[in-house]
Amino acid sequence: MLCARYQKRLPDRLEDLDGSTQGTVDLPLHVAWSGRRSHSLDGTRARMGLHRTALAEGQREDLEAVLNRDLLVAQWPVLRTLVSRSLRGAWEAAFPQLMSERGASGA
Template sequence: MRYADRRTYAVPEDLAQLTGPVSGVVELPRHLDWSEQHTYDLDDPAQLGLMYERVIREASSLEDLAAYLDARTLVRCWGRLYLPVQVRRLWESRCPALVAAA
């Protein structure tokens, strides 16, 4: 069994809980992004997507998700995010709006 299959992921009960920033530069804390590039310009679609992928994969709490993700932005970019299959299924099972966006 792979690590990704055993791991637990934070997922909101409702996308409306996600009220993070929608523009500007965001610096992720080390527990979410320990890479050298932990600062993201949300006005750059590629950087925004990368930050969303990292937060979704690494967040261990609803607080982390709410602080860095925005519901409307997530729905808009969902189909372009590169996520493990089990993470995508888990999020889509809890948030039907993402299924429609994919």
């Protein structure tokens, strides 16, 4: 059973995720209410932190503004192991291409 909490936040298409691919991203306070708010996109760990926080706490508008489709797809094979089962299930059910990317990468 998929968690409605995450389903209602999903973008209509992965292509709607048009956030930056470089520089620094500052998450809004309602998304990063505890911990780091500013994330550099230059390093893999910082991107993972940004993605984990945004996916877990962001609303649809936040996800579309902050996340980038290409970065999310590239990091999904590892990122999927770092998020909750319900979050992962909602995203993979809505966007099967995330699973095919995982299979293609061998992860």
